[in-house]
Amino acid sequence: MHRTHTCGELSIADLGKEVILAGWVQKSRDLGGMTFIDVRDRYGITQLTFNADDNDAMRAQARELGREFVIKVSGTVIERSSKNLKIPTGEVEIKVSSLEILNAAKLPPFLIEDETDGGDDLRMKYRYLDLRRNPVRNNLVLRHKMAQEVRKYLDGMEFIEVETPVLIKSTPEGARDFVVPSRMNPGEFYALPQSPQTFKQLLMVSGFDRYFQIVKCFRDEDLRADRQPEFTQIDCEMAFIEQEDILNVFEGLIRTLFKNVKGVDLVEVPRMTYADAMRLYGSDKPDTRFGMQFVELNDVVKGKGFPIFDNAELVVGINAKGAAEYTRKQLDELTDFIKRPQIGATGLIYMRHNTDGSLKSSVDKFYSEDELKKWSAAFSTEPGDLVLIMAGGTDKVRKQLNELRLEMGTRLGLRDKNTFAPLWVIDFPLLEWDEDTQRFHAMHHPFTSPKPEDIALLDTNPGEVRANAYDMVVNGIEIGGGSIRIHDRTLQALMFKHLGFSKEEAQKQFGFLMDAFEFGAPPHGGIAFGFDRLCSIFAGLDSIRDVIAFPKNNSGRDVMIDSPSTIADEQLAELKIRTTI
């Protein structure tokens, strides 16, 4: 071992000890005949002192050490005259008796400090240097802790971790697969799994009873926003259970994680139906850190001659408490915000409940103060509140108002990263209509069980069929979702039919699963959490990139190793493929 101690463990209790430390030069400074060097490793920072009076040559050598040199020193732990009580090692320093340079370092292209001067591109290219910075490394340490806690909890609940295959079969359902040409089976391809869905269901058929896996999954999607081609799921499945059991077990998981990793005691995870989430928040993943629930106004505002309201399918608004003093400019900003093409609304109506108690709207022409009192009652406004109202087609206006609600939450400081509001959203629709393909798609996936009482609707009103499906949402972000599965061949075949599969297609792609259902499949269900996202929420980050050691950029490239890349012609020939660019 090149050290007796790490750079994070020596304290006043170690005074007088002869120690060996190794690490990176964080910084150095000269003071009279002394040179002070901070040496850093994963565990902390320790100050080294070199005194010209003791050893002029070694002190001179110490002065030559650059940032990020890797050094090994022997010396004595002594008390510091000027203590730094902000760090655990701040009361001591090492009077160095020997210095060895284990490796020199070129000047890094950006500062290895908590606040760096490196831009995104540079830090991605030198990711191994960016990972040296405490905030970045700490995210990965947090991720490690979370993974261990997840395993401990699930192991304690009798879940068995089973590795499912990475080289599987391509299916056209769902997102685009990454594929892998098979050299031994020319002309044929493996696919990388988008999830271990069918395998975990087969494990339930096998009687594994409770399965989990922290597992890499893959989707070849265009990488807008915060997506990665490879991502990690906490994948779980249970047999002989009902929805209630899953919600309880995984509410327990989330509470345990918050408790053991963040020290946060969650009271409970409330539940909300999909229908209520859409009605009250205009979203199936509402941010419930703050209220500002939607209030529907059709009964209140219609028939007063204001055509925008009269012609709208839905008039709906929110009460932004304490925002009555918003200036004209601020209100114009909000209008501009909802008119952006991403949101696409046409206008915003407001009503101020002024601090003097008066009510003032942007549509006074159509609504008297008496009418506005009804608005005030509907929103339970108090003096100082600002009501914001939108109108239009139900689905569209809800989505638009959801964006406005989130924006107001941000502006009013209601979305604190250190507040955590988890929520179960339940009773999702089984199917959703796809305008592009003019057919229904599975909202969750084709293996999700409809609610038994809704099965009859499959033929008459498929869009109304509810599923035994649920999502867990934290602070407006979906962190996991799952469902009770179909375990009956006939019902599974019916689902495939409704999803537009021919019998032959269903058999070719999922025959093994439907066959398995005929050999004694138990009732089962499960859930998968997006582990990257979960870690990023725990770390207080907006992006998942910084909880991934070596992420890819928006073109799916790893700029550090320069991948993907061309491969040799011999490789292509062996695989019996050719590129066509």
Add this chain to the structure above:
Amino acid sequence: MHRTHTCGELSIADLGKEVILAGWVQKSRDLGGMTFIDVRDRYGITQLTFNADDNDAMRAQARELGREFVIKVSGTVIERSSKNLKIPTGEVEIKVSSLEILNAAKLPPFLIEDETDGGDDLRMKYRYLDLRRNPVRNNLVLRHKMAQEVRKYLDGMEFIEVETPVLIKSTPEGARDFVVPSRMNPGEFYALPQSPQTFKQLLMVSGFDRYFQIVKCFRDEDLRADRQPEFTQIDCEMAFIEQEDILNVFEGLIRTLFKNVKGVDLVEVPRMTYADAMRLYGSDKPDTRFGMQFVELNDVVKGKGFPIFDNAELVVGINAKGAAEYTRKQLDELTDFIKRPQIGATGLIYMRHNTDGSLKSSVDKFYSEDELKKWSAAFSTEPGDLVLIMAGGTDKVRKQLNELRLEMGTRLGLRDKNTFAPLWVIDFPLLEWDEDTQRFHAMHHPFTSPKPEDIALLDTNPGEVRANAYDMVVNGIEIGGGSIRIHDRTLQALMFKHLGFSKEEAQKQFGFLMDAFEFGAPPHGGIAFGFDRLCSIFAGLDSIRDVIAFPKNNSGRDVMIDSPSTIADEQLAELKIRTTI
């Protein structure tokens, strides 16, 4: 929940309880007016009773239940009249008050029993049924336990589990890569990792200090014997350490695993140099459950006119203790064994040390009894021993005698699956000569550090350079290997040069790593264990297949899901590739 208890937990302490169980029908039998059904889940088996006197209709329904039906029953725990003390639930049974069929089952294509009648192919096609059998499922449960123990140990030693990317870059060094066409970067490919080698080294450069991962790796090799295209490694790396530290930490891991999973206390893991392993066992992975070490005989046997010995580079033998009574037929079998083309030896010389004390060899013509006494002394034979001798080129004859030694170990019952003999083999050569390409290859990989005292030999006698490389061997099977790595750009470049890389090739393929070495790389090293193999040894299995939930066959096919398979033309078009078969 479809049950109040599992099928493995009820005992005499639960008498009188009203319970609900769910599981699979293992078997049923009728006795007078009673039907007895064993219901099974992962946790055990419980006996159910149906009495015609109590409920004739339900008893009739119970008689109709086929094997592997999934049922749910309510009933009362009562004491069994005829107890089965071999199982934990064997003192009680459930007097059933209600019976529900959760799912019917077709007759399985083979018996779901510990001993099955299904052949390999059938069991692979219906893997989900094979996994129901206790011995198969127990292997996966063992694997789960081992994974948790590995993580617990390494987490306790301050290792951080970091996920490295699966979509990486293809490098021509080493085995053949699986590649993945990139849709977003047409004409370019990712590769699946053969190991996270370069990433874990970069994590050391990043100051992660101690890294581990239980991780899927991939090799597109022809699948002779017991290989899988995807396999799992326990991958580890440490900084600021020397070889001794790695051997200690991972000896600790293995001892902890044997202790906590198998209840076996290992004394210690002995160490042997590669040179000694080759000299004493003719193998770099000796099975040290038994002795029978090689004895070299050049000094003893040469110059007596026996041309086979006189002309051989090496004459070497083993003492098969207690085998002197081997018949002519048995000796012929041994000769046939070593003459098989896989071994390719030309002949076997033997000497019996008879129980009457006399010595008798197959080459009495050349060696007098006095000469044989020298043989006897060399092998320390006792009455009853059989000495087996081979001659030839050193490397070749050692390999051949290794095979004979293992065969004799098996024949003499010295290779008990419940005995575990771990061993460190150290000081491996850095390079090995490859006859095909007429150049040196890295024996471990190109990042392995030569022993500092041997670096000078690189130019003069590369084959003699020893590496700081080590393997862990258990019972003659290599379960892990690693090395101290190069952490210096100049030395790494020198290694690439000796391996026949041009400067440009080295920079193109591994430039990012060599660049990283210039920014302050610490001394580091690591190890990787083959987790599938380790599990199979713990499970007492010869093959790794049965510790893998969904293995592939020798053609790399998953016959259950029928993968790999052809993909749609649109998929190929999007990926800008074409098949050329």
